[in-house]
Amino acid sequence: MSGTETSGRTLVAGVGNIFLRDDGFGVETVRRLGALDPSRLPPGTELMDAGIRGVHLAYRLLEGYRTLVLVDLVSRGGPPGTLYTIDVGPRPPETGQRPGPLDTHAMDPATVLALFHDLHAGAGGTLPDEVYVIGCEPRDTGEGIGLSPPVAEAAERAVDLVLGLVARHAVPVPDPDPVPRRN
Numbered sequence: 055m056s057g058t059e060t061s062g063r064t065l066v067a068g069v070g071n072i073f074l075r076d077d078g079f080g081v082e083t084v085r086r087l088g089a090l091d092p093s094r095l096p097p098g099t100e101l102m103d104a105g106i107r108g109v110h111l112a113y114r115l116l117e118g119y120r121t122l123v124l125v126d127l128v129s130r131g132g133p134p135g136t137l138y139t140i141d142v143g144p145r146p147p148e149t150g151q152r153p154g155p156l157d158t159h160a161m162d163p164a165t166v167l168a169l170f171h172d173l174h175a176g177a178g179g180t181l182p183d184e185v186y187v188i189g190c191e192p193r194d195t196g197e198g199i200g201l202s203p204p205v206a207e208a209a210e211r212a213v214d215l216v217l218g219l220v221a222r223h224a225v226p227v228p229d230p231d232p233v234p235r236r237n
Contacts, residue, residue: 080125
């Protein structure tokens, strides 16, 4: 794809394991975004349930996106359900996991971004200009299906955060049939 075809594309990826209660926050938030009227998402916005498939997410990023929004759990010591918007920027964060074997089912967003940068160096592709994480403080990541009440409520608020973020970074789509102006 050329730069003009990818210049406005945004990928919103929900990350997590739905079988570990609140770890399904990212997946549930993206599911809720997908249930909205499609007109609420700016043109060029794509949703991905990445789940625990971090390698698939890294390869998907090689398709070229201007903006990446990862939705996942983030433990920072706040009350359960606290939401964070983290501007990661275009450089990969330090993961502390290189070098070594890659566990494709236990990849946090930092590891996914580091893998993407490694893949980009070897295979090409366009790095996202903007990378954000919408994170939620967990309450329960034990085995089980379903979010705890504070995290379920946060998933609804996260939908609005993601919508605001992608709208702010959307590239206007030119009118395909502009009306000529008279001078």
